[in-house]
Amino acid sequence: KAGVTQTPRYLIKTRGQQVTLSCSPISGHRSVSWYQQTPGQGLQFLFEYFSETQRNKGNFPGRFSGRQFSNSRSEMNVSTLELGDSALYLCASSLDLTSGGHNEQFFGPGTRLTVL
Amino acid sequence: DAKTTQPNSMESNEEEPVHLPCNHSTISGTDYIHWYRQLPSQGPEYVIHGLTSNVNNRMASLAIAEDRKSSTLILHRATLRDAAVYYCILRDVYDMRFGAGTRLTVKP
Numbered sequence: 001k002a003g004v005t006q007t008p009r010y011l012i013k014t015r016g017q018q019v020t021l022s023c024s025p026i027s028g029h030r031s032v033s034w035y036q037q038t039p040g041q042g043l044q045f046l047f048e049y050f051s052e053t054q055r056n057k058g059n060f061p062g063r064f065s066g067r068q069f070s071n072s073r074s075e076m077n078v079s080t081l082e083l084g085d086s087a088l089y090l091c092a093s094s095l096d097l098t099s100g101g102h103n104e105q106f107f108g109p110g111t112r113l114t115v116l
Numbered sequence: 117d118a119k120t121t122q123p124n125s126m127e128s129n130e131e132e133p134v135h136l137p138c139n140h141s142t143i144s145g146t147d148y149i150h151w152y153r154q155l156p157s158q159g160p161e162y163v164i165h166g167l168t169s170n171v172n173n174r175m176a177s178l179a180i181a182e183d184r185k186s187s188t189l190i191l192h193r194a195t196l197r198d199a200a201v202y203y204c205i206l207r208d209v210y211d212m213r214f215g216a217g218t219r220l221t222v223k224p
Contacts, residue, residue, distance in 0.1 A: 035214075042214060043203070090160070104150070104162040104165065105160075109159055
């Protein structure tokens with residue numbers, strides 16, 4: 001079974017631009033979560049989608065948004081990029097989180113975003 | 117949010133057991149205790165999880181205190197490939213909240 005894939009792997013943008021990152025979950029997984037990882041803040045939860053619906057959101061500004069398609073693939077978008085948005089963005093998929101926190105998450109390799 | 121507390125770093129010798137502690141005094145009855153690790157330049161990798169009872173798998177063992185306010189991840193024989201940041205996470209229904217984790221260094 002193929003793992004979680006994320007594209008692109010590396011991205012360089014300038015301040016003020018917007019960016020879209022893509023995540024393809026493991027086949028059969030319906031839940032997709034996004035995380036931001038920086039040296040200063042560590043791994044921070046962005047949001048989680050299940051069946052095309054956002055079920056939970058972390059403490060990030062509205063510039064960060066996402067969506068999920070009917071095939072469970074997910075995208076996240078960051079508008080009006082700031083220097084502080086430079087980070088590794090990780091996507092993780094899971095069968096379903098509603099089973100009470102039992103299911104493990106499988107992480108992709110991440111997209112390294114650099115904002116200049 | 118329920119939070120976890122882990123030591124910033126630990127060292128181990130190769131082929132010796134490693135006990136990685138985690139405190140989670142505000143855990144709720146429905147929180148699962150998950151452990152993930154992150155090797156350099158990779159995304160986090162699932163290690164093990166449990167609710168109340170001790171758990172074993174091919175990678176590690178998880179010992180959970182009777183009051184569930186702490187747990188310990190046990191690597192039975194550390195190898196150089198086990199050098200990573202280990203995260204103890206309380207998992208509720210919809211998301212996982214990562215702490216700073218413990219950086220494990222394995223010395224040959």
